[in-house]
Amino acid sequence: MGVAVIGASMTKFGQRDAWIRELLSQAGEECLTDAGVAPDDVEHLYVSNMSSGEFEGQTGIMNLLAHDLGVLPAYSERVDQTSSSGGAGIYEAWQSVASGASEMTLLVGAEKMTHKTTGQATDIIASITHPDEYKHGVTLPSFAGMTARHYLERFDAPRESLARVAVKNHRNGVDNPKAQFQKEITMEKALESPIIADPLRLYDFCPITDGSAALMFTTEERAKEITDEYAVVSGIGGATDTHVVHERDDPTVMGGVVESSEQAYEMAGLGPDDLDVAELHDMFTILEFLQLEGIGVADQGTAWELAMDGATAKDGDLPINTSGGLKSKGHPLGASGVAQGVEIYEQLVGEAGPRQVEADTALACNVGGFGNCVITTIMEAAE
């Protein structure tokens, strides 16, 4: 059964006074309005979230939101797949409609993080690592540092190529009023910012963020009755890779990206050449290269060239992270994958405002852990 997206919303990302309850309900309510769907019509409600218990001491948030939005007695479920919880929520929502279990499914993702210190937040996120990694004080940024060093040394890529990803995504974020940062940065600033995990510096990393995003899913048949402006989920795939990062055969290959994108392409009957725009999980600048290679847009060890020659800029051959990406839009863990879906939906229905590019086919790749789990989604504009 064809699955359509008929509505989307996103709160302002950044440092918010609101707690997760308010963020969720704000995005959820706006999505109901955007889709023109009454709360009573929602049959399934999915809430993507990694760690509301650890961050805020608030659990059971799917029931909290179901009641706050008045969607009772809809089936509700919290989806946790670490940083790819949002993508996993898209997968759940797609399954719920594709299977016939629900005709109207609301997905809301959220995380509230900024009330913790950077050290505390880093520790909550690092707790996803294997105990034998965790005890060494490994963090996700330090995995990124080790991978970036290996990539630069092995493929003879210039350090500047990583900074170009940061500069590009900050540039794109200027046009996104919901982004945490709407500020351009210079190459000099990126290259001279403080070292966080050598060779990566402050501007190679996304910030700690509060925020929420939502999408409304229904059948293609019902979508046609409701609106002319909808997108179709034509391909989706999910996969895991080794939990222990150093056990991968090749440190520069994210197997979950390769596998999940192959599944998505096969379902959609498309390939990398068919993409018009993509949102990639640039939690760290190096990840944009690994995903461009993983989804087949670039050969291994060459994605850095696309950053250097501008091919991934908004006016390039394949615009990447028109939203500003996690890098400037922010990365509220459970909301990020949903927000990627919001961006590609808005691009496909022509609602991206100053960020708009010409796009009929779009891809979103949401990465959990350090590539431990990945969801790739392909959406197409309604014919």
Added chain:
Amino acid sequence: MTLEAGMCSNGHVSYPTHPLCPECGEPQEETFDLSDRTGEVVTWTHSTATPPGVREPNTLAIVEFDITDVDGASDEFVRALGQVTTDEVETGDTVEPVYVEELRDPDAGIKVPESQDWDGYRWDPV
């Protein structure tokens, strides 16, 4: 304390060990110790933003151990991650494991201290 790698009946080796081989799904019934070997640094980082209870800065490296001499092993090497004893490290350096009783303060992080071991090995360049 050992730096214990696991091996299945097909000779696949991993560090750390897993109940079932990540490569083929057979039980990892054999183990052998890496702590008396030297390894080569594959990559490293100098982390300046560390969580509570972790030394700051924290230099970390992924190290590759040659295991071509291990009876029954079909893999040629196995990798392990760990803290480095010094900030002065480069890719390709040879290191030896040195035992440390507490790699980070178990009482400072998010995990229940009793839920895991906190001792282990750091890499010392030779």
